[in-house]
Amino acid sequence: MTNPSLSQRDLSVLWHPCTQMKDHETFPPIPIKKGQGAWLEDFDGNRYLDAVSSWWVNLFGHCNPIINAALKDQLDTLEHVIFAGFTHESAVKLAESLIEASPPGLTRCFYADNGSAAVEVALKMSFHYWRNWGAIKKTKFIALENSYHGETLGALAVGNVPLYKETYAALLMEVITVPSPDCYHRAPGESWMDYSSRRFELMENALRDHAESVCAVIVEPLVQCAGNMRMYDPVYLQLLREACDRYHVHLIADEIAVGFGRTGTLFACEQAAISPDFMCLSKGLTGGYLPLSAVLTTDKIYRTFYDDYQKLTAFLHSHSYTGNALSCRAGLATLEIFQQQDIIAKNRILAKTMAKVAARFHDHPHVAEVRQMGMIVAIELVKNKLTREPYPWQERRGLRVYRYALSKGVLLRPLGDVIYFMPPYIITEDELRLMADVAWDGIQLVVKG
Numbered sequence: 330m331t332n333p334s335l336s337q338r339d340l341s342v343l344w345h346p347c348t349q350m351k352d353h354e355t356f357p358p359i360p361i362k363k364g365q366g367a368w369l370e371d372f373d374g375n376r377y378l379d380a381v382s383s384w385w386v387n388l389f390g391h392c393n394p395i396i397n398a399a400l401k402d403q404l405d406t407l408e409h410v411i412f413a414g415f416t417h418e419s420a421v422k423l424a425e426s427l428i429e430a431s432p433p434g435l436t437r438c439f440y441a442d443n444g445s446a447a448v449e450v451a452l453k454m455s456f457h458y459w460r461n462w463g464a465i466k467k468t469k470f471i472a473l474e475n476s477y478h479g480e481t482l483g484a485l486a487v488g489n490v491p492l493y494k495e496t497y498a499a500l501l502m503e504v505i506t507v508p509s510p511d512c513y514h515r516a517p518g519e520s521w522m523d524y525s526s527r528r529f530e531l532m533e534n535a536l537r538d539h540a541e542s543v544c545a546v547i548v549e550p551l552v553q554c555a556g557n558m559r560m561y562d563p564v565y566l567q568l569l570r571e572a573c574d575r576y577h578v579h580l581i582a583d584e585i586a587v588g589f590g591r592t593g594t595l596f597a598c599e600q601a602a603i604s605p606d607f608m609c610l611s612k613g614l615t616g617g618y619l620p621l622s623a624v625l626t627t628d629k630i631y632r633t634f635y636d637d638y639q640k641l642t643a644f645l646h647s648h649s650y651t652g653n654a655l656s657c658r659a660g661l662a663t664l665e666i667f668q669q670q671d672i673i674a675k676n677r678i679l680a681k682t683m684a685k686v687a688a689r690f691h692d693h694p695h696v697a698e699v700r701q702m703g704m705i706v707a708i709e710l711v712k713n714k715l716t717r718e719p720y721p722w723q724e725r726r727g728l729r730v731y732r733y734a735l736s737k738g739v740l741l742r743p744l745g746d747v748i749y750f751m752p753p754y755i756i757t758e759d760e761l762r763l764m765a766d767v768a769w770d771g772i773q774l775v776v777k778g
């Protein structure tokens with residue numbers, strides 16, 4: 330099977346996610362033959378360094394021997410079983426491990442099969458909790474400007490990236506949107522902490538005005554990843570936790586992208602030393618192998634659903650592949666790697682290397698900001714460094730960086746004009762350097778004309 334024939338066959342039958350398919354007339358999708366560690370290889374032997382962890386999911390490389398071995402074992406034991414009325418060892422062990430590893434107070438694990446579904450579960454559970462208490466006025470959610478929580482209608486409704494949302498506005502429930510604590514907008518000389526605390530006032534106001542009708546506030550802790558990798562200070566989460574308690578509103582932490590070590594701690598919430606009422610997990614949960622998501626919640630919430638069947642308080646939500654055995658086993662292997670190889674400590678060193686290779690971008694005449702949170706580095710490309718005026722989006726300069734980088738064997742996938750590095754944790758210093766060099770050359774090329 331050669332490379333061109335597979336992409337031609339692809340284009341006659343497939344419809345790809347988040348893609349204007351017409352773009353593929355000039356730049357067909359690249360068929361990948363195999364993956365090894367941080368590298369992907371096509372049918373012509375070209376290799377691509379996976380600097381975006383295959384959409385933020387891959388943590389320990391492609392074809393990781395430990396996860397492979399665990400999956401092979403699981404495959405010969407049990408691939409899947411209905412998860413209502415039945416259970417299995419991998420699902421139980423993974424839930425135990427997640428609860429053990431997550432912030433205190435999260436003691437229940439509900440599985441779904443993708444990130445958006447986890448967000449739907451958390452929204453429905455929060456709403457249903459208040460209903461079980463007779464608080465029927467609580468029907469709304471507060472979300473942050475520039476947030477992203479997935480593509481299904483409920484998740485899209487609580488998101489705020491216009492490119493994904495606006496077309497479907499007529500289909501979406503109304504939410505209360507609060508301006509973001511995103512530190513890109515801080516005043517010159519203002520610290521992240523000062524800016525994020527100052528911005529909390531707007532959240533406080535929204536809670537004060539709407540608490541009676543609000544079930545929960547949903548946030549992406551510390552980094553709004555799909556919203557151009559914008560970042561904020563942990564103090565915001567501390568203030569938010571305290572205010573949610575004061576106003577009797579749940580806090581949903583969507584750790585789908587930031588969980589599993591991305592921000593430097595296993596979960597981003599740890600940096601604020603808070604426990605949310607719901608924590609949504611997916612993406613890195615299976616090390617990038619298989620679809621799975623989990624919603625962790627508290628005993629208090631679990632108990633309001635726990636009653637005689639006739640009371641009709643049960644959470645009657647399900648997905649066919651809930652608790653899939655292969656996915657759970659991949660999750661278990663992923664958590665074992667974290668523990669046995671002390672990944673969080675190793676990542677502290679790796680994050681410093683990332684800062685080092687990204688340092689030269691600070692002074693680039695078309696870079697407004699280089700920001701980092703643990704294992705995420707983002708470089709914000711602008712037309713005017715001083716005024717931060719962006720390039721017209723129609724020019725698609727980020728896309729040109731993407732194409733250039735591919736030609737040099739690096740898979741970067743900018744968000745608009747924000748070039749970011751979000752590599753698997755097994756990446757080496759040399760590979761990080763290659764990634765940064767290619768990004769630099771790509772930027773040089775696209776800022777010229």
Ligand SMILES: *Cc1c(COP(=O)(O)O)cnc(C)c1O
Pocket residue numbers: 443444445446448477478479480549554555583584585586587611612
């Ligand atoms: C990716 C993502 C989702 C959606 O997960 P899917 O598995 O793509 O549905 C939700 N929230 C955040 C923060 C994400 O990054």
